[in-house]
Amino acid sequence: MVIVALFVIFALLSLFIGAYEDMTLQALLDGNERARLIFIHSRVPRTMAVILSAAGLSVAGLVMQAISRNKFMSPSTAGTTDAAALGLLISFVFLGEQSGAVQTIFSFAFALIGTFIFTLVISRLKIRETVYIPLLGMMYGGMISALSSVIAFHFEAVQFANMINLGSFARLGGFWGVYLVIVPLIIAVFFATKFSIIGLGEEFAKNLGVNYNRVVMTGLVVVSLISASTFVTIGPLPFIGLIIPNMATSFYGDNLKKSIYDLMLFGAVFVLICDIISRLVIFPFEMNVSLTISLVGGAIFMVYLIKGVFGDDERKAKA
Amino acid sequence: MIEVRNVNQSYSKRSSKKTLTDVSMVVKENAITALVGANGAGKSTLLSVMTNILPALSGVVLLDGKDVRKMKANDLSKRVAFLRQSQQLNVRITVNDLVEYGRFPHCGGRLKDEDHQKVEEALSYMNLTDLRHRYLEELSGGQCQRAFIAMILAQDTPYIFLDEPLNNLDIKYSVEMMKILTQLVEELNKTIIVVLHDINFAAAYADHIVAMKDGEIYYEGPPQDAITPEVLNPVFDHDFHISNSAGRPVFLYYDEDDPNCEVCVS
Ligand SMILES: Nc1ncnc2c1ncn2[C@@H]1O[C@H](COP(=O)(O)OP(=O)(O)O)[C@@H](O)[C@H]1O
Ligand SMILES: [Mg+2]
Numbered sequence: 001m002v003i004v005a006l007f008v009i010f011a012l013l014s015l016f017i018g019a020y021e022d023m024t025l026q027a028l029l030d031g032n033e034r035a036r037l038i039f040i041h042s043r044v045p046r047t048m049a050v051i052l053s054a055a056g057l058s059v060a061g062l063v064m065q066a067i068s069r070n071k072f073m074s075p076s077t078a079g080t081t082d083a084a085a086l087g088l089l090i091s092f093v094f095l096g097e098q099s100g101a102v103q104t105i106f107s108f109a110f111a112l113i114g115t116f117i118f119t120l121v122i123s124r125l126k127i128r129e130t131v132y133i134p135l136l137g138m139m140y141g142g143m144i145s146a147l148s149s150v151i152a153f154h155f156e157a158v159q160f161a162n163m164i165n166l167g168s169f170a171r172l173g174g175f176w177g178v179y180l181v182i183v184p185l186i187i188a189v190f191f192a193t194k195f196s197i198i199g200l201g202e203e204f205a206k207n208l209g210v211n212y213n214r215v216v217m218t219g220l221v222v223v224s225l226i227s228a229s230t231f232v233t234i235g236p237l238p239f240i241g242l243i244i245p246n247m248a249t250s251f252y253g254d255n256l257k258k259s260i261y262d263l264m265l266f267g268a269v270f271v272l273i274c275d276i277i278s279r280l281v282i283f284p285f286e287m288n289v290s291l292t293i294s295l296v297g298g299a300i301f302m303v304y305l306i307k308g309v310f311g312d313d314e315r316k317a318k319a
Numbered sequence: 320m321i322e323v324r325n326v327n328q329s330y331s332k333r334s335s336k337k338t339l340t341d342v343s344m345v346v347k348e349n350a351i352t353a354l355v356g357a358n359g360a361g362k363s364t365l366l367s368v369m370t371n372i373l374p375a376l377s378g379v380v381l382l383d384g385k386d387v388r389k390m391k392a393n394d395l396s397k398r399v400a401f402l403r404q405s406q407q408l409n410v411r412i413t414v415n416d417l418v419e420y421g422r423f424p425h426c427g428g429r430l431k432d433e434d435h436q437k438v439e440e441a442l443s444y445m446n447l448t449d450l451r452h453r454y455l456e457e458l459s460g461g462q463c464q465r466a467f468i469a470m471i472l473a474q475d476t477p478y479i480f481l482d483e484p485l486n487n488l489d490i491k492y493s494v495e496m497m498k499i500l501t502q503l504v505e506e507l508n509k510t511i512i513v514v515l516h517d518i519n520f521a522a523a524y525a526d527h528i529v530a531m532k533d534g535e536i537y538y539e540g541p542p543q544d545a546i547t548p549e550v551l552n553p554v555f556d557h558d559f560h561i562s563n564s565a566g567r568p569v570f571l572y573y574d575e576d577d578p579n580c581e582v583c584v585s
Pocket of ligand 2: 362363364404482
C-alpha cells in the first residue's frame with residue numbers, strides 16, 4: 001500500500017515538473033490551451049515511458065534471475081542490452097533510418113540470440129560462485145559493444161551509435177514503442193508461477209510437470225522484448241533490472257505471482273525519482289537520465305556485489 | 320503399478336562404468352519401500368529414473384503399463400511426486416508459497432477451494448501452520464525439509480518418492496515423519512518409496528526393503544529377511560552388530576571394540 005501511495009505521488013510530481021513553468025494544475029483546470037498541449041504531448045508520454053520501461057525492466061530482471069537462479073543476472077549483466085544496441089545499429093547501417101517497429105524487431109532478434117547464447121554458456125560452465133557470472137556477463141556485453149563500435153566506425157555511423165547509447169526520456173515523439181512493453185508484461189503475469197517454479201531448479205520444475213525448456217525460452221523472449229522496446233525508444237537504463245528485483249524481493253519475496261505488481265510499482269517509483277532528479281539538478285536544463293541511474297544504481301549495485309562477495313565468504317566459513 | 324524393467328543408466332557416455340546395471344523391480348503397492356545402500360550405490364539415480372526426471376538410457380519404467388517417457392509431464396506429475404535429496408534455496412519464498420506450488424499440476428497456479436484445502440491439510444500434517452508465512456531462508460534445516468515434504472503432500476499423488484527425507488530432521492521429527500508416512504499408506508492408500516540411511520528406521524517402519532550395491536539391486540524382501548547381517552554387511556561393506564530390544568533386532572553401527580559398546584550389547 002505504501003508503494004501505491006509513493007507511486008501516485010511521484011507520478012504526479014513527474015507530470016508537473018518541467019521547463020514550462022506555466023504548465024500547472026491550475027492552468028490545466030482553467031483550460032489553458034498551451035498547458036493542455038504540453039501536458040498531452042510531452043508530460044503524459046514521458047511519464048508513461050518512465051513507468052512502463054521501469055516496470056518492464058524490473059520484471060525482466062527478476063525473470064532473468066529466476067531462469068539463471070542467480071541474483072546478479074539482469075539484461076545489463078547478460079549482454080542483452082548490448083545485443084539490443086547492436087541490432088539497432090545493424091538495422092541503421094544496412095537499412096538506414098527505419099521506423100521504430102523495424103528497429104525494435106532487429107533489436108529484439110539480437111537481444112534474444114545474445115541472451116540465449118550467454119544463458120547456454122553459463123549453464124554449461126557450472127560456475128559455483130554466482131558473483132562471477134555477472135562479471136562474465138559484463139565482459140560478454142563489452143565484447144558485443146566493442147563489435148558495435150567496430151561496425152559503427154567501419155560504416156561511419158559513430159554518431160548514431162553514440163546517440164543510441166545514451167538513455168533519455170526527452171526523446172520526444174517516438175514513445176509509442178514503449179507501449180510494446182505491455183505485451184511481455186502480460187505474458188509475465190500469466191507465466192508468473194512457472195517462472196517462480198523454474199527458479200527452484202530444473203528437477204523441482206520437472207517434478208511439478210513444468211516444461212522447463214519451454215518456460216526458459218518464454219522467459220528469454222519476455223526479457224528480450226522488454227529490453228529491445230525500452231532500448232529503442234529510451235536507450236539503456238543500466239542497473240534497473242538488477243537492483244530493483246534485489247531490493248524489491250527483500251520486501252515482497254520471490255513468488256512472482258504475488259509480487260509482480262509491487263515489483264513493477266517499486267521499479268517505477270525508483271526511475272520516477274531518478275528522472276525527477278535529472279530534471280531538477282540543472283533546471284531548466286536536464287541531465288541525462290542514464291547518468292543519474294548509473295550513479296545511484298551503480299552505488300547500490302556495488303553494495304550488493306560486495307555483500308555477495310563477503311556473504312559467500314561468511315557462508316564458506318560457516319560450512 | 321510401477322514396474323522397472325532392465326534399466327541401465329550412466330552419467331558419462333564414454334566410460335563403461337554404469338551407474339545402474341540392469342535394474343528390474345516392481346514397486347509394492349500401498350506400502351512403504353525403503354531403499355538402502357551405501358553412498359554412491361545408485362539410489363538417487365534409480366529414483367530419478369523411476370520418476371522420469373532422468374530418463375533411462377535403456378530399459379523402461381512402466382506406470383500402470385505406460386512408459387513414463389511417453390506420458391505427458393502434467394499427467395505424470397499428478398501421479399508421481401519426487402523430493403530430491405537436497406534442495407536449492409536461493410529464492411525468497413514463504414512456506415505457504417512453496418506448499419502452494421505443490422498444487423501446480425492440478426490447478427496451474429490458480430488455486431481453487433479444493434487446492435487451498437489440500438494446502439491447509441499438508442501444512443497441518445507437517446505441523447507448519449504457525450510457520451506458514453515465514454520465508455524458507457529464515458527456517459532451520461529441519462523446518463525447511465518439512466516444508467518441502469508438505470509441498471509433496473499437497474501435490475497429492477498416489478506415488479511418493481522421497482530421497483533421504485530424514486536429512487536434517489531431529490529424532491522427534493524423524494519418528495514423526497515415519498509415522499506420517501505409515502499413516503499416508505494406511506489412510507490414503509499411498510505407495511511410498513523412501514531412501515533411508517538409518518537401518519533401524521527401515522526395520523521399524525518399512526514393509527519392504529530394497530538393498531542396492533554398485534548400481535544393482537543386491538537383495539529385495541521383507542524387513543525380517545533383509546535386515547540381517549548376511550544381507551547388510553556386504554551391502555554396506557561394514558560389520559554390523561545386532562542387539563535385541565523387546566524382541567526386535569537393533570543394529571549397532573559402531574565398532575565392538577568401542578568400550579562404550581559393551582554397555583548396550585547384551
Ligand atoms: N550428476 C551426476 N553426474 C555424474 N555422476 C553422477 C551424478 N550423480 C551421481 N553420479 C554418480 O553416480 C553414482 C550413483 O550416485 P547416486 O545415485 O547419487 O548414489 P546414492 O544416492 O546411492 O548415494 C555415484 O558414483 C555418483 O558419483
Ligand atoms: Mg543419494
